[in-house]
Amino acid sequence: MSLTELLIGLAALVLAPFVGGFLRGVDRRITARMQGRIGPPVRQPFYDFLKLWGKAPSLPNRASLVWVWGYLLLTMVTVFMLFVGQDLLIIFFVLAFAAACLAFGAYSVRSPYAHIGAHRELLQMLSYEPILLLTVVAIFLQTGTFMVSGVLEHGQPLLLTLPLAFVAVLVALGIKLRKSPFDISASEHAHQELVRGVYTEYSGRTLALIELAHWYQLVLILAFVALFWAQPLWAGVLLALGAYFLEFVVDNVTARVRWTWMLSISWGKGVGLVLLNIVLIQFVFSSARV
Amino acid sequence: MGLISKARVKSPWIVHYCCGSCNGCDIEILACLTPYYDVERFGILNIGNPKHADLLVVTGPANRRSSRVLKNLYEQMPDPKLVMAVGACTATGGVFHNCYNILGGIDQVIPVDVYVPGCAARPEAVIDGVVLALDKLSKIK
Numbered sequence: 001m002s003l004t005e006l007l008i009g010l011a012a013l014v015l016a017p018f019v020g021g022f023l024r025g026v027d028r029r030i031t032a033r034m035q036g037r038i039g040p041p042v043r044q045p046f047y048d049f050l051k052l053w054g055k056a057p058s059l060p061n062r063a064s065l066v067w068v069w070g071y072l073l074l075t076m077v078t079v080f081m082l083f084v085g086q087d088l089l090i091i092f093f094v095l096a097f098a099a100a101c102l103a104f105g106a107y108s109v110r111s112p113y114a115h116i117g118a119h120r121e122l123l124q125m126l127s128y129e130p131i132l133l134l135t136v137v138a139i140f141l142q143t144g145t146f147m148v149s150g151v152l153e154h155g156q157p158l159l160l161t162l163p164l165a166f167v168a169v170l171v172a173l174g175i176k177l178r179k180s181p182f183d184i185s186a187s188e189h190a191h192q193e194l195v196r197g198v199y200t201e202y203s204g205r206t207l208a209l210i211e212l213a214h215w216y217q218l219v220l221i222l223a224f225v226a227l228f229w230a231q232p233l234w235a236g237v238l239l240a241l242g243a244y245f246l247e248f249v250v251d252n253v254t255a256r257v258r259w260t261w262m263l264s265i266s267w268g269k270g271v272g273l274v275l276l277n278i279v280l281i282q283f284v285f286s287s288a289r290v
Numbered sequence: 291m292g293l294i295s296k297a298r299v300k301s302p303w304i305v306h307y308c309c310g311s312c313n314g315c316d317i318e319i320l321a322c323l324t325p326y327y328d329v330e331r332f333g334i335l336n337i338g339n340p341k342h343a344d345l346l347v348v349t350g351p352a353n354r355r356s357s358r359v360l361k362n363l364y365e366q367m368p369d370p371k372l373v374m375a376v377g378a379c380t381a382t383g384g385v386f387h388n389c390y391n392i393l394g395g396i397d398q399v400i401p402v403d404v405y406v407p408g409c410a411a412r413p414e415a416v417i418d419g420v421v422l423a424l425d426k427l428s429k430i431k
């Protein structure tokens with residue numbers, strides 16, 4: 001890892017919360033407009049964060065504090081790794097453990113609401129993980145490397161050869177961001193879902209830390225979407241923002257589905273699409289290249 | 291005003307509890323969240339979890355059963371917290387006054403910061419009440 005890479009990684013760690021919080025504010029504003037409301041100011045997520053940070057501590061137990069910090073720090077590690085151009089597979093394994101931390105924290109308290117939220121959080125992970133991992137495999141087959149730096153150097157945009165995998169990633173994006181119709185463990189908006197689902201027992205500072213981790217995660221996932229059109233970079237950024245906007249639309253026109261539906265959509269259609277894409281790479285696109 | 295107290299005023303999350311009202315006031319509170327009044331533009335969210343909330347919005351009189359729940363909800367909210375009593379029932383017992391099971395207004399059970407009058411309280415009055423509550427919140431150090 002060279003010094004410039006290290007600096008880019010550190011800069012990403014510092015800037016990601018601002019970008020993530022801003023994007024969340026835009027999300028709330030656009031969602032409100034789509035519902036015929038005015039909506040909160042774009043800087044609203046930062047107010048929420050500061051307010052939560054200033055609340056008096058009320059911890060159910062110490063273990064949940066450890067899990068929350070684990071969630072935040074591991075997510076930060078993944079953002080750092082992505083921006084210094086590390087291995088995509090490792091990034092997603094660490095991200096999976098980070099997401100599991102949130103559920104373990106909810107399991108560590110004796111609240112039935114938090115427990116059901118945690119079950120559902122694990123189900124959501126079960127739905128999107130295969131899509132993300134298989135997509136990484138498809139990227140490997142296309143570029144010959146798992147490294148983000150290698151993908152960035154790949155001349156041709158990945159979207160041209162991985163269109164089906166990209167659609168599957170959009171589904172995974174919705175599940176990961178807990179947007180309708182996949183807001184099963186807890187909703188990103190204030191829709192009530194078994195009190196607050198997986199967040200029920202977190203409050204004050206721990207909730208603020210979770211919010212911070214979500215901002216990092218948003219940046220990470222959108223950066224991953226941007227990899228599909230890595231050259232030139234601005235096209236990738238536009239692609240990521242377009243995908244995010246699509247999530248708002250889907251969020252507002254759909255209702256929550258049951259978890260069995262979510263699993264059948266993600267495993268049946270999502271994984272199916274990625275596998276089909278892998279087959280295409282192997283047989284159709286490769287012969288075209290030769 | 292410090293950054294955190296400014297943020298408090300800008301993002302009051304409410305939890306709404308019905309102590310046994312006639313539902314008239316509840317409907318008016320929910321009307322505040324609809325596009326017509328849209329209180330989310332002030333950062334107000336109806337969060338439904340006492341552990342996340344800053345403002346407890348109560349409707350209906352305190353009775354022997356609901357007062358225990360009310361007290362429990364109040365104690366679960368982390369400081370700084372405020373209580374807003376919406377409707378005549380919450381202030382004095384209202385039309386339920388002197389019923390065999392009614393204790394009176396909710397201030398018999400928990401401390402109340404803001405009273406919103408009316409039977410039913412109008413959404414405008416509810417929003418005015420929230421503004422008053424925010425004024426109080428900004429003075430908390």
Ligand code: SF4
Pocket residue numbers: 311312313314315316349350376377378379380384385408409410411
């Ligand atoms: S104040 Fe009037 S409208 Fe409101 S809950 Fe009581 S009886 Fe119903």
